[in-house]
Amino acid sequence: MDRIPILKMGPYLLVTIQVDLYDRLALTLENDLINMVSKTGARGVLIDISAVSIVDSFMGRILGNIASMSRIMDAETVVVGMQPAVAITLVELGLTLQGVYTALDVEKGMELLQTKIGIIEDPEDEDEEVPDDDTV
Amino acid sequence: MNNTAQLLQNNKKRILEIWMQNQLDDEALRDDLISNEELRRQSEELLSSLASATASGNVENIYAPEYEPVTEILTDISITRARQGFSPRETGMYVLSLKQAISQVMENKLSDKPEQLYKELNTMHRLLDNLSMVTFDTFIKGREEVILRQNDEISEISTPVIRVWEGILALPIIGTLDSARTQIVMENLLQEIVNTGSSIAILDISGVPAVDSLVAQHLIKTVSATRLMGAECIISGIRAEIAQTIVHLGIDLSNIKTKASLASALQVAFAMRGVEVRKSNKNTGLNLLR
Numbered sequence: 155m156d157r158i159p160i161l162k163m164g165p166y167l168l169v170t171i172q173v174d175l176y177d178r179l180a181l182t183l184e185n186d187l188i189n190m191v192s193k194t195g196a197r198g199v200l201i202d203i204s205a206v207s208i209v210d211s212f213m214g215r216i217l218g219n220i221a222s223m224s225r226i227m228d229a230e231t232v233v234v235g236m237q238p239a240v241a242i243t244l245v246e247l248g249l250t251l252q253g254v255y256t257a258l259d260v261e262k263g264m265e266l267l268q269t270k271i272g273i274i275e276d277p278e279d280e281d282e283e284v285p286d287d288d289t290v
Numbered sequence: 291m292n293n294t295a296q297l298l299q300n301n302k303k304r305i306l307e308i309w310m311q312n313q314l315d316d317e318a319l320r321d322d323l324i325s326n327e328e329l330r331r332q333s334e335e336l337l338s339s340l341a342s343a344t345a346s347g348n349v350e351n352i353y354a355p356e357y358e359p360v361t362e363i364l365t366d367i368s369i370t371r372a373r374q375g376f377s378p379r380e381t382g383m384y385v386l387s388l389k390q391a392i393s394q395v396m397e398n399k400l401s402d403k404p405e406q407l408y409k410e411l412n413t414m415h416r417l418l419d420n421l422s423m424v425t426f427d428t429f430i431k432g433r434e435e436v437i438l439r440q441n442d443e444i445s446e447i448s449t450p451v452i453r454v455w456e457g458i459l460a461l462p463i464i465g466t467l468d469s470a471r472t473q474i475v476m477e478n479l480l481q482e483i484v485n486t487g488s489s490i491a492i493l494d495i496s497g498v499p500a501v502d503s504l505v506a507q508h509l510i511k512t513v514s515a516t517r518l519m520g521a522e523c524i525i526s527g528i529r530a531e532i533a534q535t536i537v538h539l540g541i542d543l544s545n546i547k548t549k550a551s552l553a554s555a556l557q558v559a560f561a562m563r564g565v566e567v568r569k570s571n572k573n574t575g576l577n578l579l580r
Binding site (some may be wrong): 216233234235236238240241242245246249250256257258259262263288 | 438475476477478481483484487488489511514516518519520521546
């Protein structure tokens with residue numbers, strides 16, 4: 155049976171969904187992901203759905219479930235790369251995914267996770283490279 | 291071949307003359323919109339096709355195949371007239387004045403046979419009344435097409451997505467927001483967010499005349515969709531009366547960022563992006579420190 159790989163990156167778990175989610179697959183993902191959170195003690199979960207073009211209410215609920223479950227286990231969830239059509243569909247279905255953080259792409263999602271969890275790696279790093287009088 | 295058809299066929303020239311005369315005498319003649327030659331050409335075409343259609347013996351059913359050329363010409367005339375800006379009355383009178391012309395000729399020919407005259411007139415009137423109905427139908431259809439096209443154009447013009455800064459989009463909404471327009475606005479905005487990778491969108495509703503619960507619903511939908519995409523949405527341009535209606539209607543906008551003006555929304559957006567706007571020491575122009 156198909157499984158969606160879950161990658162561990164430091165304190166984060168990374169999931170990229172490259173196929174259209176059918177119900178069984180979504181349930182398996184939910185199960186696997188929560189088990190991984192508990193096993194690794196991850197602090198953040200990043201789900202990339204940029205390749206998902208079809209979504210239904212079930213899938214919307216699964217995403218919400220994953221977020222709620224992770225929150226209970228002290229991990230934040232960020233969903234990144236939602237397609238416009240998917241966003242419109244979810245809104246029309248009345249699923250606004252309250253409690254799920256969203257970001258435009260993986261990079262921004264990672265940034266968001268870092269600020270949410272409070273791990274900021276070398277916060278001064280970038281500021282030092284840009285001199286103060288560098289105005290545009 | 292029945293009498294009406296024969297009469298039409300034999301007196302085509304004379305009917306056309308009277309008809310043209312009637313039209314030219316009419317005060318409502320729009321010689322600014324259509325030239326006399328053009329009018330004569332149209333009329334002649336219509337009359338000959340009518341004559342050949344009646345020649346088939348059918349003077350009742352204008353939806354029969356032999357009337358197709360007639361209705362086609364009429365449709366053509368009314369649609370062009372609708373586009374040229376003729377009033378419905380003028381277009382209707384065009385067909386009805388033909389009725390007058392034919393009646394006149396019939397009266398002359400059949401003055402000694404009143405019974406037959408009555409019958410013939412009756413048939414002919416019914417036929418032309420039907421034809422004038424066709425004119426009205428198509429005239430209104432033509433007008434509606436114009437309106438639909440304008441509608442499309444308006445909705446296309448009035449939903450531009452502007453990139454005001456790196457990562458900040460602005461979308462001024464002008465005119466009433468209905469479901470169809472919200473859909474267009476939402477799609478445009480979301481697509482533009484993907485294209486530019488923007489993380490903040492400002493919806494400016496200064497140009498929206500009134501906000502009722504439906505419009506508010508649409509706004510909330512748009513904001514939710516933007517949020518799902520991973521961007522923040524700020525609604526700006528809320529006037530005093532709009533704020534009043536929103537509160538009176540009991541619409542909850544508490545989880546949406548709202549600002550009174552586009553300027554203050556921009557300020558918030560800059561703060562979120564970590565952009566600072568300050569006066570330069572050297573000159574009075576604005577310098578932006580990143």
